[in-house]
Amino acid sequence: MFTRKLSLKENETIQKIIDFVRNKHQTEEGHDYSHVLEVCRLAIEIGSRIEEPVDPFIILGGALLHDIGRVGAPDGRFHGIDGASRAEEFLESMSVDAYAVKRITGIIVRHTPTSMLPPEKVEEKVIYDADTIERLGLMGMVRGIMGKKGSMESIITDRVMKRLKDFDTLFFDVSRELAKPHYDTTREIGGILQNALKNRLGEIEEIESYRMLREV
Numbered sequence: 001m002f003t004r005k006l007s008l009k010e011n012e013t014i015q016k017i018i019d020f021v022r023n024k025h026q027t028e029e030g031h032d033y034s035h036v037l038e039v040c041r042l043a044i045e046i047g048s049r050i051e052e053p054v055d056p057f058i059i060l061g062g063a064l065l066h067d068i069g070r071v072g073a074p075d076g077r078f079h080g081i082d083g084a085s086r087a088e089e090f091l092e093s094m095s096v097d098a099y100a101v102k103r104i105t106g107i108i109v110r111h112t113p114t115s116m117l118p119p120e121k122v123e124e125k126v127i128y129d130a131d132t133i134e135r136l137g138l139m140g141m142v143r144g145i146m147g148k149k150g151s152m153e154s155i156i157t158d159r160v161m162k163r164l165k166d167f168d169t170l171f172f173d174v175s176r177e178l179a180k181p182h183y184d185t186t187r188e189i190g191g192i193l194q195n196a197l198k199n200r201l202g203e204i205e206e207i208e209s210y211r212m213l214r215e216v
């Protein structure tokens with residue numbers, strides 16, 4: 001549950017963060033501004049429904065800035081750490097207090113397994129869950145496919161079907177409840193794609209055996 005409402009000054013700061021994030025993410029292909037907005041929406045819903053107390057400024061700041069490290073960086077392997085550095089500079093420039101900066105940057109570092117530091121604080125878990133739910137959804141599935149290299153089989157298996165395991169890493173019951181319809185849709189569509197691929201491979205084998213007959 002949210003422990004309080006935003007102060008006027010915090011509200012102004014959040015507006016500045018929104019302008020900044022919209023401007024930076026609008027040209028991103030996969031992790032675009034709509035991804036950030038959806039993570040925000042889910043984080044607010046999870047934050048308001050869990051029993052643990054959460055701070056609204058930390059949740060909003062963390063959700064808005066969580067993928068800022070991806071902007072202009074096609075290789076996302078350091079986007080948690082890089083994003084935290086970018087956010088730290090930006091927040092400090094707006095005179096956000098050091099404690100809030102520390103908590104928001106903690107969210108950014110720990111929202112992604114690439115940082116190899118799992119979420120610990122409740123706000124970190126909320127953003128992790130919100131980001132994971134968005135990834136499980138249809139748009140997340142499309143994003144998992146966009147611009148990826150490799151065979152269709154490896155993309156469908158590795159990028160779509162393996163992602164379903166993320167469902168088991170969610171921290172809160174409410175997150176599992178919100179994720180379930182997305183999980184089911186992705187599993188169903190992933191299964192259809194896998195079957196279509198299997199059928200196509202069967203067709204290729206049939207064509208090849210037909211050629212052999214003709215050559216004889």
Ligand SMILES: [Fe+2]
Pocket residue numbers: 066067079111112
């Ligand atoms: Fe991320």
Ligand SMILES: [Fe+2]
Pocket residue numbers: 031035039066067131
């Ligand atoms: Fe994200």
